[in-house]
Amino acid sequence: MKHVTEFRDPVAARAVLSRIAETTEAIGATREKPLHIMEICGGHTHAIFRYGLDKLVHDGIEFIHGPGCPVCVLPMARVDECVEIAERPEVIMTTFGDAMRVPGTRKSLMQAKAAGADIRMVYSPLDALELARRNPGREVVFFGLGFETTTPSTALAIQQAAREGLANFSVFCNHITVPEPIRALLDDPHMVLDGFIGPGHVSMVIGTHAYDFIARDCGKPIVVAGFEPLDLLQALLMVLEQIRDGRAAVENQYARVVPEHGNPASLAAIADVYERRPSFEWRGLGEIDASGLRIRPAYAAFDAEEKFGIGYAAGPRSVPEPEGCACGQVMTGRIKPTACPQFGTGCTPEMPLGALMVSSEGACAAYWQYGGARAAEPA
Amino acid sequence: MCLGIPGQIVAITDAARMMALADISGVRREVNVACVIEDDIAALIGAWVLIHVGFAMARIDEDEAAKTLRALHDLGEAQDELDAMAEGRRALEAQP
Numbered sequence: 001m002k003h004v005t006e007f008r009d010p011v012a013a014r015a016v017l018s019r020i021a022e023t024t025e026a027i028g029a030t031r032e033k034p035l036h037i038m039e040i041c042g043g044h045t046h047a048i049f050r051y052g053l054d055k056l057v058h059d060g061i062e063f064i065h066g067p068g069c070p071v072c073v074l075p076m077a078r079v080d081e082c083v084e085i086a087e088r089p090e091v092i093m094t095t096f097g098d099a100m101r102v103p104g105t106r107k108s109l110m111q112a113k114a115a116g117a118d119i120r121m122v123y124s125p126l127d128a129l130e131l132a133r134r135n136p137g138r139e140v141v142f143f144g145l146g147f148e149t150t151t152p153s154t155a156l157a158i159q160q161a162a163r164e165g166l167a168n169f170s171v172f173c174n175h176i177t178v179p180e181p182i183r184a185l186l187d188d189p190h191m192v193l194d195g196f197i198g199p200g201h202v203s204m205v206i207g208t209h210a211y212d213f214i215a216r217d218c219g220k221p222i223v224v225a226g227f228e229p230l231d232l233l234q235a236l237l238m239v240l241e242q243i244r245d246g247r248a249a250v251e252n253q254y255a256r257v258v259p260e261h262g263n264p265a266s267l268a269a270i271a272d273v274y275e276r277r278p279s280f281e282w283r284g285l286g287e288i289d290a291s292g293l294r295i296r297p298a299y300a301a302f303d304a305e306e307k308f309g310i311g312y313a314a315g316p317r318s319v320p321e322p323e324g325c326a327c328g329q330v331m332t333g334r335i336k337p338t339a340c341p342q343f344g345t346g347c348t349p350e351m352p353l354g355a356l357m358v359s360s361e362g363a364c365a366a367y368w369q370y371g372g373a374r375a376a377e378p379a
Numbered sequence: 380m381c382l383g384i385p386g387q388i389v390a391i392t393d394a395a396r397m398m399a400l401a402d403i404s405g406v407r408r409e410v411n412v413a414c415v416i417e418d419d420i421a422a423l424i425g426a427w428v429l430i431h432v433g434f435a436m437a438r439i440d441e442d443e444a445a446k447t448l449r450a451l452h453d454l455g456e457a458q459d460e461l462d463a464m465a466e467g468r469r470a471l472e473a474q475p
C-alpha cells in the first residue's frame with residue numbers, strides 16, 4: 001500500500017481545511033447527510049487519494065469520483081477493435097502505455113502483444129509519426145484516446161501527416177469530451193450531485209465557458225482546479241461558498257494556466273480534423289449523445305476506421321461488461337469501489353477485470369493503492 | 380498522460396514543423412510548439428511550457444513550473460512521464 005503524502009505547506013492547508021469545515025457546518029451538511037461533490041478529472045481523483053484529502057476534509061463532504069479517466073471509460077468493444085487492427089501483419093500499433101492493460105473481450109493489448117502482435121508503447125503521437133516515416137512498408141496506427149487535453153495532439157499529428165503525404169499513418173480515434181457525460185449525469189434523476197470540481201488541463205484547452213450549462217441550466221456550482229493539493233482544497237472551498245450563498249457559477253481557481261476562452265491553436269486544430277459522432281459508448285455509462293469525436297471526411301486517409309473497415313457504425317457495438325463487475329455503479333458514484341464483489345479478489349491492479357483498476361486515475365486502483373486494500377482484507 | 384509535465388524550451392529544431400527541443404527534468408526531447416507560439420517561434424527559447432504527450436499546451440512561469448513538478452513528483456507521475464518518453468524512444472528502434 002502506498003502512503004499518503006504530507007503537505008508541502010501544512011499551515012496554508014490547515015487554514016483552508018478549517019474554512020472548509022466552517023462552511024460545511026454553515027450549510028448544515030453532516031456525515032449522515034453529506035454534500036456530494038464530484039471531481040470530474042481522474043488526475044484529481046489520484047491527488048485526492050494521494051494526499052488523503054477525503055479523510056482530511058469535514059465529514060459532511062463526500063467526494064464522488066467522476067468519469068474523467070479516459071482509459072477507465074474505454075468500452076470493451078473499442079479495445080477489441082484495436083486488437084483486431086493490431087493483429088494484422090502489416091500493422092504497427094502504437095499506444096500510450098496506460099491503454100495496454102485495459103481488458104477487452106478476447107484480450108488486452110498487452111496480451112495481444114505477448115501473442116505476437118507488433119504493438120509499441122509510445123509517449124506521443126509524434127513517435128508514431130516518426131515510426132511511419134522510418135517504416136514506409138508498414139501501416140502505423142496510433143490508438144488515439146483521451147479527453148480534450150490529448151485531442152489537439154492527434155489532430156496536429158494528422159495535419160502534419162497530411163502535409164507530408166504520409167500514406168502509411170492513421171489514427172484509430174476514440175477521443176471523447178468532458179461536458180457531455182456531465183450533462184448525462186445531471187440528467188440522471190438518481191444522481192445527487194451538489195457541485196463539481198472541474199478539470200484543469202482539459203479546461204486549459206476548451207476554456208471555462210464549456211461548463212456554463214452546469215451553472216445556468218442545472219443550477220450547480222463548478223470550480224476549475226489545478227491538481228496540487230492546495231488547489232483542490234481551495235476549489236472545494238469556492239464550491240462550498242457558492243452553495244452556502246445560494247449561488248451557482250463557473251469559477252476558475254486555476255486561472256494561472258486556464259484561459260477563459262481556452263487555447264485558440266488547439267481548438268482550431270480540433271475543429272479542422274474532428275467532428276462529433278452522433279453518440280459514443282462509455283464503459284459503465286452506455287451511449288452518450290455527441291460525446292465522442294471522429295475524423296472528418298477530408299482526413300479520411302488518416303482514419304484507421306476507414307482504412308481497415310472497422311467502423312463504429314459497423315455491426316453491433318456494445319459488448320456486456322464482465323460478470324459481477326460494478327464499474328458503472330462505481331463510476332456514477334452509486335457505490336464505493338470496496339462494495340464491488342470483485343474488488344481485491346477477482347479484480348486487482350495486477351489482474352484488472354474492470355478498467356477502473358487499470359490506471360492510477362481510476363477510482364478502484366486509487367482505493368486499492370491508498371488504503372482501500374485493507375478494506376478488502378478479511379477482518 | 381493527462382497531467383503533463385513542465386519543460387523549458389532550449390532550442391528551435393524545425394521552425395516549419397513547429398518543433399523545438401525541450402529540457403524536461405534533465406531529459407531533452409523534441410516537442411511540438413504549435414499551440415504556444417505567440418508571434419515568433421524563436422521567442423519561445425527559454426520559455427517554460429506545460430507539455431502533454433509531446434505537445435507544449437500552455438506557457439507557464441518558472442514558479443508555476445517548479446510547483447507543478449513538485450506535485451507531479453508527489454503523485455509519482457513525473458517518473459512515469461520520463462519512463463514513457465524513454466519507452467517511446469525504444470519503440471522507434473524496436474524490431475519485431
Ligand code: SF4
Nearest residue numbers: 326327340347354364
Ligand atoms: S473492483 Fe474492478 S470490477 Fe469492481 S468496479 Fe472496480 S474496476 Fe470494476
